[in-house]
Amino acid sequence: MKLQPDTQPHLNTVTSYGGNHIEINAIRYDESMLLMPQGPVIPWPVAQFSDLNIDHFTQIAQLKPALVIFGSGAKIRFPRPELLQPLIAAKIGLETMDLQAACRTYNILMAEGRNVLAALIFEK
Numbered sequence: 001m002k003l004q005p006d007t008q009p010h011l012n013t014v015t016s017y018g019g020n021h022i023e024i025n026a027i028r029y030d031e032s033m034l035l036m037p038q039g040p041v042i043p044w045p046v047a048q049f050s051d052l053n054i055d056h057f058t059q060i061a062q063l064k065p066a067l068v069i070f071g072s073g074a075k076i077r078f079p080r081p082e083l084l085q086p087l088i089a090a091k092i093g094l095e096t097m098d099l100q101a102a103c104r105t106y107n108i109l110m111a112e113g114r115n116v117l118a119a120l121i122f123e124k
Contacts, residue, residue: 011037011110014103019074020122022103034060035118037110047124049073054083056119061086065117067109068094071102073121 012035016023021030024041034042042063046056049072057079060068068087070079078096087094097105099120106118 012039012041013110014107014118017100017103022099022120022122030122032121033118034063035106035120036063036065037116044119044121046121049077049121049123052079052083054085057083058086060117060119061090061092063117064090064115065092066115067117068092069102069106069109069116069118070094070096071099071118071120072096073099073123 012024014022014024014035015026021028022033023029024035029041032044032046034044044056044059046052072078076096076098084094095105099122102118102120106116109116
């Protein structure tokens with residue numbers, strides 16, 4: 001799906017996505033990532049949903065977002081509650097959705113100026 005970008009070149013905006021890729025500011029990515037409105041796209045070493053462990057969520061908590069949009073891949077899957085302890089301890093909210101919904105939701109929240117982080121899984 002092609003999204004119409006707002007003219008905010010200083011922000012990381014999802015400009016398109018498909019089943020196996022995402023474009024951020026027209027640059028294509030096909031690996032799991034952590035995405036915030038500003039700063040670099042951060043590779044996230046999650047090749048499969050089943051690979052998730054507490055260290056992945058500790059990495060997110062260290063970035064100090066107010067809210068995490070968790071794109072669990074092609075279908076909605078929820079991480080085990082014990083993995084979310086770093087986010088709970090830091091009072092960081094988490095919303096789980098499929099990858100495409102996560103991209104759309106991230107763009108809306110980012111455009112509103114929210115301190116949002118998209119944790120996106122591209123399964124291999």
